[in-house]
Amino acid sequence: MEQLYQQVILDHSKARSGEGELDSPHGASFQVNPTCGDECTVQVSLEGQRLAQLAWSGKGCSISQASLSLMYEMVDGEPLEQAEQLGETFRELIHNRGHELTPEKMELLEDLSAFTGVGRYSARVKCALLGWMALREALAQARHHTGASGQPPQTQA
Amino acid sequence: MTDLLDLAGDFPLLSRTVREGKPLVYLDTGATSQKPGQVLDAERAFNERHNAAVHRGAHQIAEEATEAFESARSAVAAFVGADFGEIVWTKNATEALNLVSHGFLNASLGRGGADAARFKLAPGDEIVVTELEHHANLVPWQELAAKTGAKLRWIPVTPEGRLDLEQLSVITDRTRVVAFTHASNVTGAVTEVAPVVERAKSVGAYTVLDACQSAAHMPVDLHDLGVDFAAFSGHKMLGPTGVGALYGREELLQALPPFLTGGSMVEVVTMEETTFMPPPQRFEAGTQMVAQTVGMHAAVDYLSAVGMERLAAHEDHMGQLLLEGLAEVPGVRLLGPTSSAQRLAVIAFDVPGVHPHDVGQVLDDQGIAVRVGHHCAQPVHRRFGVHASTRASAGVYTTTADVEAFVKGLHQVVKFFA
Known part of the structure; x- marks a missing residue:
């Protein structure tokens, strides 16, 4: 159990960062986990090629809430490409059935590496990725609205 | 007190273990029941x-x-x-x-x-x-x-x-x-x-x-x-x-x-x-x-052959034990009638501050299978002001030992997320 619920996950699920709403986001996405009704909304606004602001709201289990909270801390204010790359690496980790990725990728993930164990529980994969699905969609929308160039990296479900 | 019915032995699946050798405590009969050998045969x-x-x-x-x-x-x-x-x-x-x-x-x-x-x-x-x-x-x-x-x-x-x-x-x-x-x-x-x-x-x-x-x-x-x-x-x-x-x-x-x-x-x-x-x-x-x-x-x-009256009496007893056990766990809120009268042994509850997925996960780690989520009934959850709940439901094969394991497990949940 302690492997799944790493301290950093428990901490972030209680003291969450980045909850709120933006006044005029460039992109927003609402996602729901139909098996349990968990939901989240992620809003983003861009400045050129930078994810200038991110805010999220939602309700869900500790895994989904901690994932959103950490996502905020790691991508808010960062270059778009970096945020999207992080999202893809995180997806890869969660789909890796509980095994770590290469040391370089684990380093990139920083605290998100605490989610490694989630991949062992197929029922929880969606929980960990819910916020990141919203982020991906919100960013695609924002790129479209702002005309920010560049393509998001290759994606996997 | 011995249980009115002792039928778990008829159900092959109930003898298996889960999560690295833990005996299975199956309390998800409301979702689907296990099948006796007679049905499989x-x-x-x-x-x-x-x-x-x-x-x-x-x-x-x-x-x-x-x-x-x-x-x-x-x-x-x-x-x-x-x-x-x-x-x-x-x-x-x-x-x-x-x-x-x-x-x-x-x-x-x-x-x-x-x-x-x-x-x-x-x-x-x-x-x-x-x-x-x-x-x-x-x-x-x-x-x-x-x-x-x-x-x-x-x-x-x-x-x-x-x-x-x-x-x-x-x-x-x-x-x-x-x-x-x-x-x-x-x-x-x-x-x-x-x-x-x-x-x-x-x-x-x-x-x-x-x-x-x-x-x-x-x-x-x-x-x-x-x-x-x-x-x-x-x-x-x-x-x-x-x-x-x-x-x-x-x-x-x-x-x-x-x-x-x-x-x-x-x-x-x-x-x-x-x-x-x-x-x-x-x-x-x-x-x-x-x-x-x-x-x-x-x-x-x-x-x-079991007799539906006997079955109902057995499950009623299991329901009572579940309700009593639940009442002992601090903070837990029952979604449903508090007495077992005119009620099935289907016990849904909310652990404030702990999402049902997390409740279910910690129980699962102890070999206890319950349902988490909205159980295909979102409106009644909304009525209770919650999004989802955890549900333990008994069947003809449920034993006092199952209920005891569940109650112990639930105490563990509250402790884990305290």
């Missing part, structure tokens, strides 16, 4: 000895298969207090409920001739459901309302999680259908059927009962209850998946237009049109789930 024996297409073929095995199929219908009918011709096989209860709602829809579109006119719905008519329903007995009625222009109304739920029988005035002269659950799969509350049926009858509305939870856990006599239609499923009552049944009063099934059409349900087919067989065949299009009906036959035989 019956299906296998049918497939090994008697498998053939039913109602066709002049060979001996086809006759045997048809005999097995129809004798299963007979056994299931007797089990729920219905006549042979009043039971229609469906793949599950959801299909059974859709069969009724689509029968009404097809009648509303003019199908079924003069006989079916009694099922016509139009703008100005109303369909009454309840806030307690499983989505299977809600969404088909929403769809029927949207397609016919009828209005959907609903009976609310009391703070205790029962149908609010003070609010039966929702059923009016405009009401054509009243669809309601016999026992909630969330609050466990058993509905007092008589007042609902009486009120519906007084305004000439048809009644449709979701008997999925009840048929498996208490004696049910559909003729006594006086409902017009009822649905239940095999897999919730120790039988196989892939088989369920619709009960319909004979006179109504005679008049109801078919839902699924195609092979096996027709008399004369020309390029222009088709005449349909009488019920129940009219509603059994395509190749049927024969082995599953044989399994369901074995399931109702098993339940009858």
